[in-house]
Amino acid sequence: MTAFPRDFMQPRPLAPFALAAMAALLLAGCTTERRTAPSRTATEQLMISAAADRAAQNLSIAIPVDTKIFVDSAYFDGTDSKYAVAAIRDRLLRRGARLVEKRDQADMIVEIRAGALSIDENSLIVGIPQMDVPIPLAGSLGLPEIALFKRDRRQGVAKFAAAGYDAKTGKLISSSASDFGFSQQTEYDALFIISWSTSDVMPEGTGEILRAPPKTAHEGSAVNGSAADMSPPEAGRN
Numbered sequence: 001m002t003a004f005p006r007d008f009m010q011p012r013p014l015a016p017f018a019l020a021a022m023a024a025l026l027l028a029g030c031t032t033e034r035r036t037a038p039s040r041t042a043t044e045q046l047m048i049s050a051a052a053d054r055a056a057q058n059l060s061i062a063i064p065v066d067t068k069i070f071v072d073s074a075y076f077d078g079t080d081s082k083y084a085v086a087a088i089r090d091r092l093l094r095r096g097a098r099l100v101e102k103r104d105q106a107d108m109i110v111e112i113r114a115g116a117l118s119i120d121e122n123s124l125i126v127g128i129p130q131m132d133v134p135i136p137l138a139g140s141l142g143l144p145e146i147a148l149f150k151r152d153r154r155q156g157v158a159k160f161a162a163a164g165y166d167a168k169t170g171k172l173i174s175s176s177a178s179d180f181g182f183s184q185q186t187e188y189d190a191l192f193i194i195s196w197s198t199s200d201v202m203p204e205g206t207g208e209i210l211r212a213p214p215k216t217a218h219e220g221s222a223v224n225g226s227a228a229d230m231s232p233p234e235a236g237r238n
Helices: 015-027 042-058 081-094 206-211
Strands: 068-072 108-128 131-135 139-143 146-166 172-175 179-190 194-199
Touching (some): 042 108, 042 146
Antiparallel strands (some): 131 139
C-alpha cells in the first residue's frame, strides 16, 4: 500500500485563488458604446424635402420685382414644414422679392398653405403574402411571405398654394394655383434572389459617393443676390 504525506489529503486554502480572481475582475477593462437612432430615416426626410423643393419651384404666384414681402405661414402645416417654408421663401427671393421679418414693414403679404406634405406607400406582390393561419386549440401559425415578384413603392407628395394681398388694404394682388411636387423610391424583388431599386431623391451617382465618403454631392442651381440675376414673374401665370 502506497503511503501519502500527511498533508496530501488536507483541503488547501482557497484564499489566494479568490484574491487572484478578484484582482483580475478589478483590473479587467470594459468599454460600452451607446448607439441611438433617430425616429425617422434619412430616406424619409429626403423624400419629403425633395417633394417640397419641387412644389416650391412650381409655385406660380406673380410678384413684382423688389416688392417687400412678409411670408405668413400661420396656415402652413405638415411634416418638415419648416424646411418647406424655407423652400418657398427661397423661391420668392429668386423671383425678385425682398423678404421682411415684420408684417408692418411689408408692401405685400404672401399667405402660404400646404394641402399635402407626407409620404404614400403601396405594395404589389405576385405570390403568397405573409399570413397567420389559425390552428384550433393552439392559436395561430405565421407563414412567411413567398413572392415570385414584389414591388414596394414610397412616394413623397407636396401640394402648395399661396395668395398675395396688399399689406395695408388687404386687397388681393395675386393668387396661385395649387402646385404639386413628387418624389419616389421603389424597391423590386424577383425570383427570391434578384433585387434592384429606383429613386429620384438623390443626385445621380450618389451610390458611388456613399461608397467613397470623402466625396460630396450637389443638386440644384445657385443664384447670387444681384438684381440682374433675378428672374421676373412668368407672364400669364397669376
